[in-house]
Amino acid sequence: xxxxxxxLSYAQAIQEAMAIAMDMDExxxxxxxxxxxxxxxxxxxxxxVERYGADRVIDTPISELGGAGVAVGAALTxxxxxxxxxxxxxxxxxxxxxxxxxxxxRFMLGGEVSVPVVMRFPAGSGTGAAAQHSQSLEAWLGxxxxxxxxxxxxxxxxxxxxxxxxxxxxxVMIFEHKLLYKMKGPxxxxxxxxxxxxxxxxxxxxxxxxxxxxxxVQKALDAAAALESEGIDVEVVDLRTIRPMDKxxxxxxxxxxxxxMCVYEAVKTLGIGAEVSAMIAESEAFDYLDAxxxxxxxxxxxxxxxxxxxxxxxxxxxxxxxAARDLVKGVR
Amino acid sequence: xxxxxxxxxxxxxxxxxxxxxxSAEQLKQVLHKMYLxxxxxxxxxxxxxxxxxxxxxxxxxxxxxxxxGICMPLAEDDQIxxxxxxxxxxxxxxxxxxxxxxxxxxxxxxxxxxxxxxMHIADVGKGNLGANGIVGGGIPIAVGAALSxxxxxxxxxxxxxxxxxxxxxxxxxxxxxxxxxWKLPVIFVCENNxxxxxxxxxxxxAVKNIAERAAAYSMPGVxxxxxxxxxxxxxxxxxxxxxxxxxxxxxxxxxxxxxxGHSKSDRNRYRTKEEIEDWMSNRDPITLFESxxxxxxxxxxxxxxxxxxxxxxxxxxxxxxxKASPSPDISETGNYxxxxxx
Numbered sequence: 001x002x003x004x005x006x007x008l009s010y011a012q013a014i015q016e017a018m019a020i021a022m023d024m025d026e027x028x029x030x031x032x033x034x035x036x037x038x039x040x041x042x043x044x045x046x047x048x049v050e051r052y053g054a055d056r057v058i059d060t061p062i063s064e065l066g067g068a069g070v071a072v073g074a075a076l077t078x079x080x081x082x083x084x085x086x087x088x089x090x091x092x093x094x095x096x097x098x099x100x101x102x103x104x105x106r107f108m109l110g111g112e113v114s115v116p117v118v119m120r121f122p123a124g125s126g127t128g129a130a131a132q133h134s135q136s137l138e139a140w141l142g143x144x145x146x147x148x149x150x151x152x153x154x155x156x157x158x159x160x161x162x163x164x165x166x167x168x169x170x171x172v173m174i175f176e177h178k179l180l181y182k183m184k185g186p187x188x189x190x191x192x193x194x195x196x197x198x199x200x201x202x203x204x205x206x207x208x209x210x211x212x213x214x215x216x217v218q219k220a221l222d223a224a225a226a227l228e229s230e231g232i233d234v235e236v237v238d239l240r241t242i243r244p245m246d247k248x249x250x251x252x253x254x255x256x257x258x259x260x261m262c263v264y265e266a267v268k269t270l271g272i273g274a275e276v277s278a279m280i281a282e283s284e285a286f287d288y289l290d291a292x293x294x295x296x297x298x299x300x301x302x303x304x305x306x307x308x309x310x311x312x313x314x315x316x317x318x319x320x321x322x323a324a325r326d327l328v329k330g331v332r
Numbered sequence: 333x334x335x336x337x338x339x340x341x342x343x344x345x346x347x348x349x350x351x352x353x354x355s356a357e358q359l360k361q362v363l364h365k366m367y368l369x370x371x372x373x374x375x376x377x378x379x380x381x382x383x384x385x386x387x388x389x390x391x392x393x394x395x396x397x398x399x400x401g402i403c404m405p406l407a408e409d410d411q412i413x414x415x416x417x418x419x420x421x422x423x424x425x426x427x428x429x430x431x432x433x434x435x436x437x438x439x440x441x442x443x444x445x446x447x448x449x450x451m452h453i454a455d456v457g458k459g460n461l462g463a464n465g466i467v468g469g470g471i472p473i474a475v476g477a478a479l480s481x482x483x484x485x486x487x488x489x490x491x492x493x494x495x496x497x498x499x500x501x502x503x504x505x506x507x508x509x510x511x512x513x514w515k516l517p518v519i520f521v522c523e524n525n526x527x528x529x530x531x532x533x534x535x536x537x538a539v540k541n542i543a544e545r546a547a548a549y550s551m552p553g554v555x556x557x558x559x560x561x562x563x564x565x566x567x568x569x570x571x572x573x574x575x576x577x578x579x580x581x582x583x584x585x586x587x588x589x590x591x592x593g594h595s596k597s598d599r600n601r602y603r604t605k606e607e608i609e610d611w612m613s614n615r616d617p618i619t620l621f622e623s624x625x626x627x628x629x630x631x632x633x634x635x636x637x638x639x640x641x642x643x644x645x646x647x648x649x650x651x652x653x654x655k656a657s658p659s660p661d662i663s664e665t666g667n668y669x670x671x672x673x674x
Contacts, residue, residue, distance in 0.1 A: 066472045066506025073476020079483060100466050108452040109462055110445030111668035145669050169671035
């Protein structure tokens with residue numbers, strides 16, 4: 001019954017999902033910079049152009065605004081484009097089409113249309129690419145009603161959530177941490193979806209809830225494994241979708257553990273940590289809290305080039321361990 | 333689109349394009365629609381002044397021949413993207429004025445159920461993919477629609493309307509380049525009314541004619557007098573034929589003028605009364621078309637009077653329909669943000 005499960009990398013899982021989507025639906029096609037014979041800057045599209053042809057794996061000029069607009073227009077008129085930004089930072093060049101057009105078209109037209117576009121954003125630091133190629137801008141887009149914003153953290157979710165995104169009638173923005181592309185994990189063959197808008201409890205625990213996103217999920221799991229030997233039992237919630245957010249899973253977890261820490265790579269202030277914290281403060285889980293909520297996010301600085309500085313800019317496993325221990329032991 | 337019979341076309345051999353191309357009935361329909369646009373704009377303006385419509389609006393009075401000239405040769409399922417000055421495009425593509433008024437009044441019977449208003453008026457059923465509040469915003473979207481047409485082999489042609497202001501947006505250049513590289517069935521129509529809000533094209537644009545920018549993207553650039561219906565329609569007709577034949581895009585610069593200000597806040601401090609008066613008195617597109625129709629014997633005073641009366645009735649009925657229509661319920665504020673899923 002069960003589909004054959006293999007070990008695939010996160011990048012291979014995405015590629016397989018795109019191939020399945022194109023096999024299943026002739027309206028699906030790929031657009032982006034250097035996604036054809038080059039295979040994409042991170043080799044996510046790989047050899048898809050050889051299998052599906054240049055008419056369905058379209059190399060665009062270096063025109064992020066125009067390219068995103070073409071994808072929006074194609075989605076509006078019956079196609080199912082998957083648009084790859086070479087780096088998520090380049091979303092800044094296309095914010096007009098994403099925020100003013102894709103997100104609002106259905107609403108502005110009173111529900112007469114939908115915009116089933118998928119946009120993929122290689123994101124995050126850790127590659128030495130410095131300040132303009134390393135940002136985590138997902139909360140920007142998460143602030144816009146009309147968009148759905150997801151951050152799969154495993155190869156399994158990367159495939160299943162991409163297929164869910166393609167099937168979704170609304171614009172879905174996928175933030176893929178670049179350091180995850182080589183991460184390996186079990187991925188079933190064939191078609192399956194992982195629902196958008198559902199968090200995943202990746203590890204159950206009693207003492208503390210860590211809500212993490214993207215690459216921070218694995219770091220939180222590693223930190224939790226280390227803390228186990230100290231007798232600290234951590235629950236790790238992989239948020240997976242930041243809009244629409246799965247509030248109930250987080251609320252239920254905090255009611256169980258009575259402590260909350262948010263771990264994410266993006267700049268700490270005005271981000272996902274603030275949203276999750278405020279959501280808990282507004283919920284019935286607030287009464288269950290035994291300690292102040294802790295946010296562990298990126299430093300208030302652009303991402304630096306120097307590798308040691310770069311690492312120091314975003315939360316690392318020892319930072320998570322220390323912060324979690326302090327939180328559970330009541331150290332302020 | 334049906335064309336006039338051979339015997340008729342022979343007798344019209346020396347007349348301008350549209351008088352050879354279209355039947356008398358079709359030409360009267362064009363005049364009807366040009367009046368409908370004019371009176372719709374005047375009706376909307378009056379309703380705004382009387383406080384029945386809120387927000388703002390951008391009137392296209394003076395640009396009726398441009399909208400009609402481009403849209404007349406299009407097939408019903410061809411598509412357009414439009415602009416903040418888009419009421420005329422919407423009517424020219426086949427919209428009903430009563431549902432447009434209803435939208436401006438914010439009513440559920442409006443084309444966007446009251447969610448879009450003037451600046452987002454659309455009529456997807458007739459191929460109008462929507463006006464746009466962002467200058468140049470619709471241009472890449474039109475290219476995307478043309479890509480859909482090519483990939484799905486529907487044969488549809490897409491027109492992107494935009495103003496002179498948009499030709500200095502990056503989206504314009506990126507979109508024209510991609511359309512040319514991929515030879516897409518799209519027509520870029522720059523309605524150059526001389527001013528991007530208050531800034532004249534002379535002060536904002538490095539080329540004398542925006543059509544010259546077509547050369548940079550290896551496509552034909554055509555300049556027409558946007559106030560002469562036949563000139564616009566002929567250019568549109570040729571660009572459509574080129575697009576349908578798979579030969580790629582065309583840039584048409586339709587030189588025209590808006591009689592009213594940019595929007596309702598405009599005090600017209602950047603142009604003279606004489607300039608406005610000159611365009612209104614000597615180059616009004618409806619007057620010009622009407623005199624040609626008379627001169628060539630397609631219509632007489634009685635026929636014109638009949639059109640004016642019919643249009644006046646249609647506008648009055650449309651406003652009444654809008655007034656009588658229900659407003660959306662406050663409980664529905666969150667509707668249409670996402671597609672409702674069963």
